[in-house]
Amino acid sequence: xxxxxxxxxxxxxxxxxxxxxWGIGLxxxxxxxxxxxxxxxxxxxxxxxxxxxxxxxxxxxxxxxxGTPAGFLRGNxxxxxxxxxxxxxxxxxxxxxxxxxxxxxxxxxxLAQPVSRGALFLGRALAVAAWVAVITILILAVQLASDSIVxxxxxxGLVVATVVLCGLLALxxxxxxxxVAGWSARPALVxxxxxxxxxxxxLVAALFPLSDVLEPLQALxxxxxxxxxxxxVNAAEPWxxxxxxxPTVALTxxxxxxxxxxxxxxx
Amino acid sequence: MGSGGGPASVCIEARNEHNRQTGGGxxxxxxxxxxxxxxxxVEALRKHYGSLQAVRGIDLDVRHGEVFGFVGPNGAGKSTxxxxxxxxxxxxxxxxEVLGLDPRAQGVEMRSRIAYVPGELRLPERMTxxxxxxxxxxxxxxxxxxxxxxVVERLGIDLDxxxxxxxxxxxxKVALLLAFAARAELLILDExxxxxxxxxxxxxxxxxxxxxxxxxxxxxxxHVLSEVQRAADRxxxxxxxxxxxxxxxxxxxxxxxxxxxxxxxxxxxxxxIRAVPGIVDPLIDGRRLAATLSGSPAPLLAILARHPVASLxxxxxxxxxxxxxxxAEAP
Numbered sequence: 345x346x347x348x349x350x351x352x353x354x355x356x357x358x359x360x361x362x363x364x365x366w367g368i369g370l371x372x373x374x375x376x377x378x379x380x381x382x383x384x385x386x387x388x389x390x391x392x393x394x395x396x397x398x399x400x401x402x403x404x405x406x407x408x409x410x411g412t413p414a415g416f417l418r419g420n421x422x423x424x425x426x427x428x429x430x431x432x433x434x435x436x437x438x439x440x441x442x443x444x445x446x447x448x449x450x451x452x453x454x455l456a457q458p459v460s461r462g463a464l465f466l467g468r469a470l471a472v473a474a475w476v477a478v479i480t481i482l483i484l485a486v487q488l489a490s491d492s493i494v495x496x497x498x499x500x501g502l503v504v505a506t507v508v509l510c511g512l513l514a515l516x517x518x519x520x521x522x523x524v525a526g527w528s529a530r531p532a533l534v535x536x537x538x539x540x541x542x543x544x545x546x547l548v549a550a551l552f553p554l555s556d557v558l559e560p561l562q563a564l565x566x567x568x569x570x571x572x573x574x575x576x577v578n579a580a581e582p583w584x585x586x587x588x589x590x591p592t593v594a595l596t597x598x599x600x601x602x603x604x605x606x607x608x609x610x611x
Numbered sequence: 612m613g614s615g616g617g618p619a620s621v622c623i624e625a626r627n628e629h630n631r632q633t634g635g636g637x638x639x640x641x642x643x644x645x646x647x648x649x650x651x652x653v654e655a656l657r658k659h660y661g662s663l664q665a666v667r668g669i670d671l672d673v674r675h676g677e678v679f680g681f682v683g684p685n686g687a688g689k690s691t692x693x694x695x696x697x698x699x700x701x702x703x704x705x706x707x708e709v710l711g712l713d714p715r716a717q718g719v720e721m722r723s724r725i726a727y728v729p730g731e732l733r734l735p736e737r738m739t740x741x742x743x744x745x746x747x748x749x750x751x752x753x754x755x756x757x758x759x760x761x762v763v764e765r766l767g768i769d770l771d772x773x774x775x776x777x778x779x780x781x782x783x784k785v786a787l788l789l790a791f792a793a794r795a796e797l798l799i800l801d802e803x804x805x806x807x808x809x810x811x812x813x814x815x816x817x818x819x820x821x822x823x824x825x826x827x828x829x830x831x832x833x834h835v836l837s838e839v840q841r842a843a844d845r846x847x848x849x850x851x852x853x854x855x856x857x858x859x860x861x862x863x864x865x866x867x868x869x870x871x872x873x874x875x876x877x878x879x880x881x882x883x884i885r886a887v888p889g890i891v892d893p894l895i896d897g898r899r900l901a902a903t904l905s906g907s908p909a910p911l912l913a914i915l916a917r918h919p920v921a922s923l924x925x926x927x928x929x930x931x932x933x934x935x936x937x938x939a940e941a942p
Contacts, residue, residue, distance in 0.1 A: 346752070350750050449729075449731055449732075449733035450735055452699060452733065453732075458719050458723035459750060460719050607700035610690070610694065611731035611733045
């Protein structure tokens, strides 16, 4: 039993320092943004300025209904910056526990113990999931607390759903990083594929709707699956959660299979 | 953890299917007998990285309870072979059996009975030694606490310092602690003394001898022959991915070359020296003699005894020189 716990807890200890960095950073971003809500609500100038922009542009940047609480949170936080940062955090954590450790030769001492490759990899995948969950819950807690402090009136259930969807979107990208790391112990490759996919996903979801030809392809983006239904306004459909969890599990298994089959990289 | 022969195993060949056709039954029986007498059995092991042939057909048979030296210059394929034993890398072809188990299919059980010190040692930077020892203990289902305390004291390990603050030698000590405190039947130590000062090397030899006395098999790699000679029962010398010589330490000692340098009080007796059996390329220059000697030093010493000698150095050359002859014989 202690062996199983250690396979997850050991890597989690390794992430302690980045929990502090990412956690404080994202919590500050959310808290400070919400703190500006009262001032923003009371000045109509910005809303009018946005209304005067072309509607396609407004939509692309998630600025519709910017004067409402939901519009304010979406445009400032959940349309782009929070999901992006959370996904990058997940990619970095996954890379840090797998490819980067292996590339530096620090996995060898663990792989020489009576644990299977698959168990070690799965333990690290679970550590990434637990870590993303902790950061997600922290964001959610700061969001709900600051909403009530500054009097930003929005349905708690919708906020919970939105933040959870961001967490699952991040986790899917973390799983992508694990998939790459399972087959190749090259940290630069893991990071660049992870970041390229998360940025491409955003661009597809944000810009393809501007073109009639490209609009149907918007459905290819995980961002669209997670946040396409505007979850701060409409209750998210159950399939959106499934559409993120299924690839997360599949990518993790794909990485695990690769890791059990190949040579472990020497320092 | 049982210390017996362990379950019989069927070896698998990596991408080398023809042996499979010999039939499972007979090989199964063969494994039972080898498991009884061999701690490590390697047959025709090859490992290629693209066009680079790191290991080109190695056979090894390490018996239970012996200290086996695995010697060769850097890049000879020692670490590659060892990493195959632990299933960290997969052979291109060949068979491996460790403690009667197949490393690939029975790796978890195998590693529960093995402790390993990596050659290229990298430990988690931010952990203290104490934290690392605790973490490994949890993964292994416990360490031998009394042994741990003993090794900590003898190697002078400060458990509360972080890895990144430790010198190479001190990190090596932590890895040795993990290996010697593990309840293992087989210790696989890859260049375990690199970075250790002579006092600690001496302490290390003591630990190896104690482990052997307790019935533990030790597989010890090194590029320093003298270190292995002090501890090992048998030795295999590796060169360019092949075993070029294998035998007991005494057999090897008889074949190894030594470097001789002598200063005579008077003129060096050149003719007598040239006639000594085993003397190679003697360089005689007035009072000074420099030469390489293979085999017993006795005939040379007899000459030196008859002439007044001011100083004499008889030393082991580096491994390459010691086995120059052997390497040349290698196919």
